[in-house]
Amino acid sequence: MALIEFHLDSRSGVPTYLQLVQQVRHAVQLGILRPGDQLPTVKEVVTSLTINPNTVLKAYGALESEGIAEGRRGQGTFVTSSAPSPLGDDVSKLRRSLRNWFGQARAAGLDEQAIDALLSEQRGSARARRVA
Amino acid sequence: MTAALETQGLGRRYGSQWALQGCTLEIPRGTVTALVGPNGAGKTTLLRLAVGLTRPSAGSVRVLGLDPREQAAEALPRVGFLAQEHPLYGGFTVDEMLRVGRKLNPSWDDEAARQRIDELDLPLGKKVRALSGGQRAQVALTLALAKRPELLLLDEPVASLDPLARREFLQSVVEAVAEHELTVILSSHILADLERVCDHLVILAHGRTQLVGSIDEIVASHRLLTGPRDEAEDVSRLHEVVRETHAERQTTLLVRANGHVYDAQWTVHELDLEEIVLAYLGQDAARRREAVPS
């Protein structure tokens, strides 16, 4: 049985192989995948998502060049020991501060839509700053 | 390595009408190609020419380097074909259909075929005409796959299927591609069916190829440019304009870029595949309208 399961957002505009790369990266960051764990086989991914096998190969190839995963001939693709370690403490800290922030936002009178708008605005500008 | 499918000026005429003409393309091995175009575009004609059911009126066609008619004995065992109506013998049981495959194909993998039928829960003793559309499609696909072809040609394979059957059918196809070294060409008049599954594209309209290439390359090279109306000509000198639309002050160009597009005056957008395909089909339609004297 595969360790993780991928999902596809066909409307996001993000190429399929990139979505797979991101999901593996996140799984590693969140500690769901640890060094030495095997990524789902090409056939498993293809069966569950009904996508082109070359797309999976491209994603795994990208992960390999990022150093997150490595292919072992005849065995599959595995998370490398040099993959970024899970954020662990950082994640718990971030989670706590996010919970606090939500409490503050609601106390200030923001409803769900306002919170969403605020989040999108900040996320967008963060991304734009990164690209430039 | 020889291409999976190679055509040179291929054409087929019925009476005075050309169902396909001037078709020159090359589809590499190991790809899954979407053959897209409206009804009557020539998709079925192209696939039938590839498998030797039809004879060319002009030009040539080669599958796996072989002439599908002259070298049929060599080519047929290596090419799987699934015609549009999923032809099966209605009065035969599923078991008898497998027997047909075994008797007519020396490279038939009976164990794999039966395993597949089993996994899909298809009743061996049931007559084909009593099966649902999705079940028939799966039996027909089993027949095409179990002879272990190198190239699989599917003519509108999911057009008549409900969404679930459609998904299951395509799932079977990509699984087969993942397991064996299989090149697939599927035709459809609906791109959405095929987008997830294909990495190559051939657009056909009115018997002519409009665009051929790898999907990644196509998406990477096509851009939507919006900018001032009078600058349009400069762009068209550098890049191939596929579609041009004008508002009073602004022009929108869909181009196939020759290199990067540098110009502060133009806003550059990326495009998804469907928009690109529609632009090419629309271009063909516009050209036809111009050609018709008013």
Added chain:
Amino acid sequence: MIWLSWRQQRMETALSAAMVVLLAALFVPAGLHLASFYDHHGVAHCISGKTLACGETLAAFGNVAGVLRSVTPWLTLLPGLIGVALAAPIILDLEGGTYRLAWTQSITRRRWIATRFSLAVVTALAAAGLLAVLLSWYRKPLDHVFGRFDGTSFDLEGTVSLGYVLFALGLGLAVGVVLRRTAPALIASFLAYVACRLFVDGWLRQRLVTPLSATWRGNARGPNLNTDWVLSSGMSDRAGHLFGGNFQILQACGRVGPKGTKLLNGQCLARHGAGYNHAVWQPASRFWEFQGIETALFAGVGLLLIAFAAWRLLASD
């Protein structure tokens, strides 16, 4: 491919077999009955002599067949039905588009055509052959009396059925391959079969070989033509021109003789130009010659039609 061909013509083969079995069930008991009557009533002796008792024996003999007598003339349509029926599975395959399945497996188009057609031919010949054997056996006693050139007998015995069935099969295939519609093709083929058979039976056959003829005096004994195929016979003049049959002359020259039989005055007739008898016939000894010609004719055309259908399919799109 052989298994597939059998499986696809399963129903038509069964129908042909059923026809043969049904006819055997009818004709075997009847044939045995006929043969035993022939032996026990000394019909053989009656053929040569013509006594009054013999006349009754022969009449009784002719009636032994009973109801089957009215059935036998229609049996000559059977090779037509069988031949056309065996073309049906192939035409259905073409009409329904399922031939595309077979032509995109691993066998060549040539092999598909050769196997399907050969099996249809073999089945057709087997069915027609069995029918011919059955009916020839049945008709043996009748043939001794009435000859094999008898209207229905010739069509059912010998080798002609083989030619007929090949012809019908060829028609079915040729028309079907061109039309690609099963029902119209089968109907058209069967009608064409009937038309050609009528033409050959009624007009062509007698003209294939020059017949024999003879003229003899009215009161003399003419040749024994019981088992021959008589094309025409009747009163004539000395030169052999058949007498038109003027009723009044017959009235004038006729008289009632002893025992109440009607007699014609020979001299009176001669004066009116009708004192002789004339007959034109094909002798029974020519039976196999005619069988050979007609079989070759129908089989030859049939095989040509089959070859045409094969060629058309090979070249088709």
